[in-house]
Amino acid sequence: SPAVTVADYANSDPAVVKSGRVKKAVANAVQQEVKSLCGLEASCVPAEEVLSISGESCDSSDEMDTKENVSGRTASRKKKSKRHKEDPDGGGGEEYPIDIWLLLASYIRPEDIVRFSLICKKAWTVTCTAAFWTRLYRRHYSLGAYLPLRLRPESMEKLHCLRACVIRSLYHMYEPFASRVSRSPAIPDSTPSTLKNSRCLLFWCKKIEGNRQEAMWEFNFKFKKQSPRFKSKCCKGLQPPSQYEEVHTNPDQDCCLLQITTFNFIFVPIVMGMTFTLFTINVSTDMRHHRVRLVFQDAPLRNGKKPRLEQGVQVVLDPVHSVRLLDWWHPQYPFSPKA
Structure with missing residues (x-):
């Protein structure tokens, strides 16, 4: 049988092998050698028929693929043309004044x-x-x-x-x-978490004369909530048109008031300008009232870190009569006189 050389393969030099197919003599020789090595008889089907059938099947499959690709392209073009006819601007819908x-x-x-x-x-x-x-x-x-x-x-x-x-x-x-405002309870069901990393702008307390024999004390902490830029480090959101900036001006935007009423006066250290990092409401030591603990830090906590109590300022109010969190739109919120 003739020897099979590198020149007989498809990736050989085109000058040596001009045809892309294997030569018939080489194919027959290879087939006979494989059959003899496997202990099988030679196939009754000549090698040229096998090659021709395989070649025709490949050609027909290629033709089918090309036909399917062409038909798919024409169908997609028709769909696109229909879309362009239905919606020439590509916007969709009507625009009203x-x-x-x-x-x-x-x-x-x-x-x-x-x-x-x-x-x-x-x-x-x-x-x-x-x-x-x-x-x-x-x-x-x-x-x-x-x-x-x-x-x-x-x-x-x-x-x-x-x-x-x-x-x-x-x-x-x-x-x-x-x-909504009238339904708010004296003590919230859960500890508010919206004040975390808020900055304390103002603090004041006043004496409340009521029906009780002993007066109660009201401690007020005004906070500025964390801005969205600090949360996600992204640019500002949608801003109103320049001609309506005065309409949307609000000095108390993102502000709220934490109002805590106690049964007696409690000394509170200076916390204005500090960042509010921890807020807990627990049962008081007498098991009849509530106890509030506030922790303030010099800088906001990032990446979910826990506050270090030794580095901050703690404010403990006990016993507590009521805890209220008033947003800037609340009727009892003391809004800015600049408004």
Whole structure:
């Protein structure tokens, strides 16, 4: 049998082997040698028929693949052309003028304002306007409502802090919002966790004269909550248009008041300017009241680290009558006179 050389393979030099197929003589020789080594008789089918059948099957499969690819491409092109015909701009939907959104905003409930503003950019822009907040205030104002001087109709003509003042007034006039405030318990069911890493801006205490023979003391801690940039280190969120910045101004934005009432006076060290890192509410030693412990640090805790008590300032209030956390829109929150 003739010897099989490197020149007989497909990756050989084209000058040596011009055809991509194996030579018939070489194929027959290889087949006979393999059969003899395996102890089998020579196949009745000639090698050229096997090669021709395999070649035809390969060619036909290639043709089928090419046909399927061509048909798939044409189908995808037809689909794309249909999409372009149906939607030439590629945006989808209709774009309505801002006057339509301003008209629809007159029928939005206060608790649905966020959902309405998320419909599209123009709906959000409407919620930034002074007209939107003025109409919302007039729609829910009633003559019998008791309002602070800053939240009365004659004071609502100012554009400065208009949005914040309307939101505060809704917690006086709008029943669903007012009921949320009235249902808050004297002692929260769980320890609030939103104050972590907040900065203490102010602290004051006052004596409360009530029906009891002995007066109680109220300790107030005003905090500035952690900003979103500190949490995720990302840029600022969506900002209102420049012409409505005065409407959205709020000196008490992200502020809250921790109000703790005790049965007697307790000395509290200076904690203004420090960061609030730990807040616990436990049962008092007499098993009749509650005990509150506050821990302040010089710097905020990052990456979930636990506060070191020896490095911070502890404030222990015991016994405690009530613990209340008032957000800036709460009716009893002492909002800034700059508003």
